[in-house]
Each structure stands twice: as structure tokens, then as C-alpha cells.
Amino acid sequence: xxxxxKFIQAAPLPNSWIDNWxxxxxxxxxxxxxxIPDEIIYAADILPIRIRARQCSDTPVGDAYxxxxxxxxxxxxxxxxxxxxxxxxxxxISCNSCDQIRRLYDNIRYKAPFPFHYFLSVPANVNEVTIExxxxxxxxxxxxxxxxxxxxxxxxxxxxxIQIYNESRRLLxxxxxxxxxxxxxxxxxxxxxxxxxxxxxxxxxFNNLLSQQIEEAExxxxxxxxxxxxxxxxxxxxxxxxxxxxxDLGGLVVTDSLCFGTRSFWDLVEESHSPLDALAQRxxxxxSCPRMTDGHLSRKxxxxxxxxxxxxxxxxxxxxxxxxxxWGEIFMLRRExxxxxxxxxxxxxxxILGGIGQMKTRIQAFLEVLE
Amino acid sequence: xxxxxxxxxxxxxxxxxxxxxSEFTLWKAMFRGFIDMMREExxxxxxxxEPINPFxxxxxxxxxxxxxxxxxxxxxxxxxxxYGPELFHAxxxxxxxxxxxxxxxxxxxxxxxxxxxxxxxxxxxxxxLCNAQRPLIGSYIEKAAPIPDLxxxxxxxxxxxxxxxxxxxxxxxxxxxxxxxxYWSHSPxxxxxxxxxxxxxIKQLKKLVVWLENQTHQKLDEEKFKQTMVWLNQARANVLxxxxxxxxxxxxxxxxxxxxxxxxxxxxxxxxxxxEATKWLRDNAASNVKNKxxxxxxxxxxxxxxxxxxxxxxELLPWLEENFNAVVIMDILGYxxxxxxxxxxxxxxxxxxxxxxxxxxxxxxxxGPIEFYIDYVIRFVKDYKIDCVIMPMQFACxxxxxxxxxxxxxxxxxxxxxxxxxxxxxxxSREVSSExxxxxxxxxLTEIVL
Numbered sequence: 001x002x003x004x005x006k007f008i009q010a011a012p013l014p015n016s017w018i019d020n021w022x023x024x025x026x027x028x029x030x031x032x033x034x035x036i037p038d039e040i041i042y043a044a045d046i047l048p049i050r051i052r053a054r055q056c057s058d059t060p061v062g063d064a065y066x067x068x069x070x071x072x073x074x075x076x077x078x079x080x081x082x083x084x085x086x087x088x089x090x091x092x093i094s095c096n097s098c099d100q101i102r103r104l105y106d107n108i109r110y111k112a113p114f115p116f117h118y119f120l121s122v123p124a125n126v127n128e129v130t131i132e133x134x135x136x137x138x139x140x141x142x143x144x145x146x147x148x149x150x151x152x153x154x155x156x157x158x159x160x161x162i163q164i165y166n167e168s169r170r171l172l173x174x175x176x177x178x179x180x181x182x183x184x185x186x187x188x189x190x191x192x193x194x195x196x197x198x199x200x201x202x203x204x205x206f207n208n209l210l211s212q213q214i215e216e217a218e219x220x221x222x223x224x225x226x227x228x229x230x231x232x233x234x235x236x237x238x239x240x241x242x243x244x245x246x247x248d249l250g251g252l253v254v255t256d257s258l259c260f261g262t263r264s265f266w267d268l269v270e271e272s273h274s275p276l277d278a279l280a281q282r283x284x285x286x287x288s289c290p291r292m293t294d295g296h297l298s299r300k301x302x303x304x305x306x307x308x309x310x311x312x313x314x315x316x317x318x319x320x321x322x323x324x325x326x327w328g329e330i331f332m333l334r335r336e337x338x339x340x341x342x343x344x345x346x347x348x349x350x351x352i353l354g355g356i357g358q359m360k361t362r363i364q365a366f367l368e369v370l371e
Numbered sequence: 372x373x374x375x376x377x378x379x380x381x382x383x384x385x386x387x388x389x390x391x392x393s394e395f396t397l398w399k400a401m402f403r404g405f406i407d408m409m410r411e412e413x414x415x416x417x418x419x420x421e422p423i424n425p426f427x428x429x430x431x432x433x434x435x436x437x438x439x440x441x442x443x444x445x446x447x448x449x450x451x452x453x454y455g456p457e458l459f460h461a462x463x464x465x466x467x468x469x470x471x472x473x474x475x476x477x478x479x480x481x482x483x484x485x486x487x488x489x490x491x492x493x494x495x496x497x498x499x500l501c502n503a504q505r506p507l508i509g510s511y512i513e514k515a516a517p518i519p520d521l522x523x524x525x526x527x528x529x530x531x532x533x534x535x536x537x538x539x540x541x542x543x544x545x546x547x548x549x550x551x552x553x554y555w556s557h558s559p560x561x562x563x564x565x566x567x568x569x570x571x572x573i574k575q576l577k578k579l580v581v582w583l584e585n586q587t588h589q590k591l592d593e594e595k596f597k598q599t600m601v602w603l604n605q606a607r608a609n610v611l612x613x614x615x616x617x618x619x620x621x622x623x624x625x626x627x628x629x630x631x632x633x634x635x636x637x638x639x640x641x642x643x644x645x646x647e648a649t650k651w652l653r654d655n656a657a658s659n660v661k662n663k664x665x666x667x668x669x670x671x672x673x674x675x676x677x678x679x680x681x682x683x684x685x686e687l688l689p690w691l692e693e694n695f696n697a698v699v700i701m702d703i704l705g706y707x708x709x710x711x712x713x714x715x716x717x718x719x720x721x722x723x724x725x726x727x728x729x730x731x732x733x734x735x736x737x738x739g740p741i742e743f744y745i746d747y748v749i750r751f752v753k754d755y756k757i758d759c760v761i762m763p764m765q766f767a768c769x770x771x772x773x774x775x776x777x778x779x780x781x782x783x784x785x786x787x788x789x790x791x792x793x794x795x796x797x798x799x800s801r802e803v804s805s806e807x808x809x810x811x812x813x814x815x816l817t818e819i820v821l
Contacts, residue, residue: 064776065773065776065777066773066776067764067766067769067772067775067794069498069499069766069767069794070769070773071769074773095554096554098530098769099529099530099531099769099770099773100773102554102740102770103769103770103773103774104773105740106741106773106774106777107741107773107777109740110741110777111777119554119740121553121554121555123526123551123553124526124533124549124551125526125549125550125551127578129571129574129575129578130551133551133553133567133571136567290534290537293524293526293533293537293549294549296537296541321499322498322499322769323499324495324499324501324530324531324534324767324769325530325534327494327499327500327534328494328495328500328534328535328537328538329534331494331495331538332537332538332541334493335541
């Protein structure tokens with residue numbers, strides 16, 4: 001089995017790594033958002049898994065309880081919880097990422113509860129007052145994990161978890177930098193599978209696999225038969241099939257601003273600081289999602305930097321239907337990119353991949369414009 | 372005393388004929404509309420010769436004050452519907468509550484035009500972004516609304532608000548400040564606002580003061596701030612008493628009066644005018660309780676309405692009152708709980724300001740997990756002898772709509788009271804019509820409640 005095949009096997013939930021972890025009598029906790037410092041969970045020798053609901057095909061419970069005008073990711077997650085498809089989890093951690101995620105947490109607790117639930121209050125802007133608040137929240141979270149799972153998370157253990165996580169982030173960045181080349185070593189589809197594996201299996205194991213993958217790739221010829229270099233920007237996207245549709249038409253996804261992508265790993269945690277300080281600082285100040293009310297300009301600059309560094313020909317905005325944050329963000333970005341002459345298209349989508357024909361037509365037309 | 376028919380009406384009409392500037396086109400349209408509505412209501416009630424009441428005066432003066440502020444060079448600060456303007460009053464700014472546009476234009480069916488313009492420029496759609504804010508973008512494009520000097524908003528109660536305010540900032544470049552409202556984390560050792568939460572909000576409010584000082588080139592006048600907070604807390608006491616009086620059977624107020632209290636607090640909180648308006652509402656209710664007079668004659672149904680009113684249909688509540696002898700005793704904006712606080716020192720004033728911020732309409736009920744909302748509704752149902760709950764959910768209001776079903780189940784389980792949930796857009800009459808809404812409510816009341 002090739003390394004990439006291992007990543008593909010690791011991407012779904014659950015997977016054999018999770019089964020093995022549980023077979024050893026260890027716990028697994030699911031979380032919803034990149035603003036949750038999963039190092040805390042890992043330091044408690046619990047496996048943190050970023051929750052998805054890719055198996056979802058319809059959402060009758062989600063529609064009834066959350067309304068059919070909430071985003072389909074949250075409705076699918078409620079559906080998966082209600083159908084016991086997430087029962088491998090020993091608990092869930094959520095935060096006020098957005099209105100829909102916070103109400104998903106409520107609906108899960110009432111409709112399909114887990115043995116353990118926890119919620120972090122994450123500030124929506126960054127300054128010394130909010131960072132201090134978040135440090136307090138992260139500290140409370142740590143204490144609750146210790147109390148619930150009867151473990152002691154020492155500074156040493158947390159420091160070690162931070163090192164492992166930073167290693168993972170460094171490797172992912174290295175992987176991305178290989179895509180800067182004229183002949184990138186990875187398709188966007190492969191990278192999406194790697195990213196999904198990074199939040200689905202133990203980090204040490206993931207780091208080991210990714211190191212091998214990078215080493216192997218550095219000796220290979222890259223990909224040259226593409227029509228245009230694409231950056232994908234937008235809300236939650238955890239479906240490699242979506243990227244594959246773009247790439248089957250000749251586009252090559254070379255970078256992104258996605259919460260399963262760059263926004264999850266680009267910034268490191270400062271290892272020389274006290275762990276709680278460093279975690280609060282990093283998680284609140286990282287490349288933000290539009291939930292941060294004061295972050296648009298830095299998000300825009302991040303995207304412009306990546307466009308330049310990865311020689312991007314065009315941007316595909318992918319926007320989850322009913323997501324207010326991303327509609328506002330993309331509205332602003334569209335105006336800004338237009339002014340700078342950066343080509344883009346704006347595609348709305350549902351979590352359950354549909355309307356593929358229409359999507360292909362629009363991407364095909366976009367690629368023709370780029371050529 | 373100014374007489375409505377003879378003096379009041381003429382005086383305000385005269386002001387409406389003055390030049391307000393093109394940026395106040397919509398503002399003046401609302402002003403004219405409200406003058407006429409108030410006159411019609413006075414005539415309907417046979418009170419055309421009575422003096423203007425303090426609430427109406429306060430409301431109409433808001434329009435005049437904002438328009439005149441621009442002429443006088445007084446800085447205008449725009450802020451959202453879930454924050455009181457007291458600090459702005461204390462700092463000699465003219466507060467302009469943004470949603471006054473969408474709420475105020477809705478009954479005259481003017482929002483629709485600005486929503487269409489917002490759609491045309493590609494900013495959002497109704498199920499995604501709330502139309503309480505989207506008309507702002509259309510009115511900006513048409514230059515029909517004033518661009519404020521400053522903009523302020525909070526992270527709560529919803530993403531839609533935070534998003535559209537950011538887009539407005541992006542379009543206009545208006546200097547903007549935001550504060551973070553913490554989310555109650557529902558852990559066993561946490562209370563709704565513990566010391567940490569209060570301290571957090573106080574610190575942010577103090578930073579807001581510094582920002583305002585820098586923007587306005589003036590220092591916070593502590594005496595003025597204290598006076599503002601004294602008035603604010605006097606008004607809070609009035610609102611609290613009014614809410615207690617609503618427990619009486621029959622309910623001593625008409626369906627819309629609680630919302631009147633909200634308007635007083637959100638438009639003029641921290642002023643003498645708000646104290647007088649809330650006192651007037653309280654005194655009327657107290658007199659009615661004393662004389663056993665119901666706001667709705669022959670009261671038959673007592674309704675809890677734990678969401679916003681359907682603003683485009685200002686005849687909906689009177690229709691309920693006339694056809695079903697039903698009184699809507701509470702709505703989510705009008706009924707909220709902020710007790711008066713100690714204002715003896717500047718620190719206490721900031722504490723009071725922070726508590727009011729955390730408890731304000733829709734913040735107190737929606738800034739935490741669903742338990743707060745459920746508790747809010749169930750307590751009201753039990754304490755106010757409610758017969759049914761009606762939730763007219765705004766399609767785009769993700770956080771509220773996603774609470775409705777569980778809340779209705781809890782209300783039924785804990786009180787046996789039925790709940791009706793339906794989707795609509797309170798700001799746009801084209802989504803779900805008045806006729807459809809009334810038909811649904813009529814079916815619910817006749818088949819389930821009566």
C-alpha cells in the first residue's frame with residue numbers, strides 16, 4: 001500500500017487507527033472547529049478527532065430540529081449523531097465558531113447526547129483583554145478534561161503535545177511548499193486526504209507517514225499537465241471529491257484558505273512560552289476565519305500572499321449555503337480581488353455534494369478564461 | 372401642554388417640511404409615517420385632544436435629534452438593536468440605532484426596495500443573512516441613509532449582524548469598534564455572569580471609552596456619565612415594574628406596549644426622556660391593574676411570543692386582539708430582565724453598564740446555550756399564566772430558529788402548553804404574506820388553543 005493510500009484510508013470516520021486506539025482502552029473526543037486547542041486533549045492521552053459527517057445522505061432530523069435554513073454541515077452532523085454514526089466518540093467539544101455550530105451543540109445534547117460535552121467561549125476579536133479571557137477558557141477546559149477523565153495534564157505533557165502538533169504543522173507547511181513549484185508534487189485531492197488524516201489519527205503516526213510521503217515526493221517528478229493553478233478559498237470543506245472535480249477538468253489546486261487547510265496549521269504555537277499562554281495566543285491570533293470580527297484585512301493579505309507565493313492563476317470561492325460569515329467575507333474579497341485583477345468564481349454548495357453537472361460547467365468555463 | 376390635533380401634529384409636520392438633506396430621505400419618510408400613524412391611533416382611540424404622551428414624544432424626537440445632529444456637526448454613532456446607547460449619550464454623541472431603518476420601514480413596505488438593491492449588488496439572500504441589517508447596504512448604495520461618523524457593534528447575538536456591519540464598514544470606511552460578548556460555557560462551576568465575565572466586559576467597555584475619547588477628542592465627563600447611569604437605572608426600574616404588572620389577569624397592557632419599553636431603552640437609554648417614557652407605560656399599566664382594566668377587552672388568550680414581532684404587519688397584533696381577544700404579553704425584545712444597579716461610583720457605573728450589556732434584549736437569552744432560552748420561555752409561561760406560545764421565526768435567524776423545536780418540546784413537557792412555530796421574514800412582506808401568517812395563527816388558536 002502506498003503512503004497516499006494509507007492517508008486515504010485514514011481520512012474517513014471512523015477508521016482502523018481509531019479502532020485500534022479504542023481497542024487499547026483509550027478515549028476519543030470529537031471537536032468541531034480549528035479554534036479548539038486539541039493539544040489539551042492529546043496531552044491527556046485522548047485522541048482528538050475533528051468531526052465530519054461525510055456519510056450523510058439526507059437530513060430529516062436536522063431539518064426538523066435546526067430548520068432547513070441552517071447550514072447542511074450542521075444538519076448532517078446532527079443527523080450522524082442521531083443515527084449513532086459518531087458513537088465511537090466518548091464526547092464532543094464545541095465552541096461559538098458560529099451560530100449554527102453553537103446550536104448544533106445544543107441540539108446534540110438534547111437529541112443525541114454523548115457521555116461528555118464541553119463548550120469553549122472563544123472571543124471574536126483579538127486584543128490583550130480577549131487573549132487573557134481565552135487563556136482562562138483554555139485553562140478551564142484543561143481542568144475539566146482532567147476532572148472528567150481522571151488524568152493530570154502537566155506542563156511537560158502539554159509542552160510535549162505542542163511539540164508534536166508543531167511538528168505536524170511544519171510538515172504540512174513543507175508539503176504545501178512543494179506545491180509552489182512549477183511542477184507541484186501533489187494534487188489538491190491528495191492533499192485534502194492528507195489534511196483529513198491529520199485530524200483523524202494519532203499525530204505521531206501521522207507525522208511519521210507525512211515525513212515519508214514528503215521524502216518520497218521530493219525524489220519524484222511533479223505534475224505538469226494542468227491547465228491552471230487554482231486556490232480554493234472559503235468555508236468548511238472536507239470532501240476530496242470536490243477538489244477532484246476541479247482537477248479532473250484540468251485545474252490543479254495548489255493552495256487554499258480553508259479551515260481544514262492552511263488556516264488550521266499555518267501558524268505555530270510558541271514553544272518557549274508557558275503552554276496555556278502560548279495556546280491562547282496562537283489559537284486566537286492565527287490566520288482567522290470570518291468569525292473574527294476584526295480580521296478581514298489580515299485574511300485578505302494572507303490570501304494575496306498565497307496567490308503570489310504559489311503562482312495562483314485563479315481563485316475558486318466555495319461557500320456553504322446559508323453561511324452568513326462566508327457570504328460577507330466573499331462579498332468583500334470579490335470586490336478586492338476584482339480591483340487587483342485576480343480572476344475568481346464564486347460557487348455556492350451544500351455539504352452533501354450535489355449539482356455536480358452545473359459545478360463542472362462553471363469550473364470548465366472558468367478554466368477556459370484562465371488559459 | 373401641546374395638543375395632538377391642534378399643536379403637536381402641526382408642529383411635527385412643520386419640522387417634517389424642513390430640509391433634512393438627501394441622506395435623511397428614509398429617516399424623514401419614517402418620521403412622517405410615524406406622525407401619521409400616531410395621529411390615526413389617537414383619533415381611533417378618541418384621544419385626539421389629549422396631550423402628546425412621553426413615549427410618542429421620545430420616539431419622534433429621536434428622528435429630529437439625529438437629523439439635527441448632522442447639521443450641528445455632532446458626531447453620529449451607529450450601533451445595533453441589542454445595545455443601549457447610554458455611553459454614547461454620556462459622551463455627547465448622537466446614537467443612531469441601525470435597525471431602526473429595517474423595523475421602521477417595514478410597516479410602510481419600503482424595505483423591499485432596498486433589499487432588492489442589496490440583492491442586485493450580490494450581497495446575500497434572505498435565508499442566509501438577516502433582513503434586519505441587509506437594507507442598510509441597499510440604502511447606502513442609493514445614498515438614502517446617513518453614513519455615521521462612527522460604527523459600533525457586538526459579537527452577539529448573531530453572525531448575520533456582525534457580518535453585515537463588517538460589510539458596511541468595508542464599503543464606507545467608517546471607524547469601527549467591536550466588543551466581544553462571552554459565551555456562557557455551561558460548565559457545572561460556571562454561572563451566567565461570574566466575576567470573570569463581568570470583569571471581561573468591563574475591561575472591554577473601558578477600552579471602548581478610550582477609543583471613543585480618541586475618536587471624539589474629548590474625555591469622558593464622569594459626572595455626566597454618572598447622571599446618565601442614574602437615569603438609565605431609573606428607567607430599568609420602571610421597566611421591571613411594568614413587567615411585573617403584566618402578570619395580572621387581565622393583562623393591563625396592549626400587545627405592543629412591552630416593545631415600547633424596549634424602544635425607549637434602545638433608542639434613548641440613559642436619558643430623562645427614556646425615564647419619562649417608561650414611567651408613562653408603567654403608570655398606565657399600574658392604573659389598569661388597580662382598576663382591573665385589561666389592555667385587551669374581555670381577554671381570552673394570553674400569548675408568549677418569544678421572538679421578534681412581524682414588523683411589516685403592524686396590524687397583526689390588533690387583529691389578534693380584536694378577533695381572538697388575545698393579548699401578546701411578551702416578545703423577545705420587549706421582555707428582558709435588567710434590574711437597577713448601584714451607581715454610586717464610576718466603577719459601579721461601569722459594572723452596571725456591563726451587566727446591562729450582558730442582559731440586554733436578545734443578548735441575555737441568546738448569548739449562551741439553549742437552556743437560557745428554554746428557561747426564559749418556560750418561566751414566562753408559568754409566571755404569566757400563558758395559554759400558548761407563538762414563534763414567528765425569521766428564516767435567517769440561525770441561532771434562534773435552531774432552538775425553536777427543542778424549546779417547544781420542553782414547553783409542552785414542562786407546562787403542557789402548545790407552541791406554534793412558523794418561518795417568515797419580519798422585514799419583507801413578500802416572503803410569507805400577512806394573510807398566510809394570519810391563517811396559520813387563526814388555525815392554531817381555533818383548533819389547538821381555544
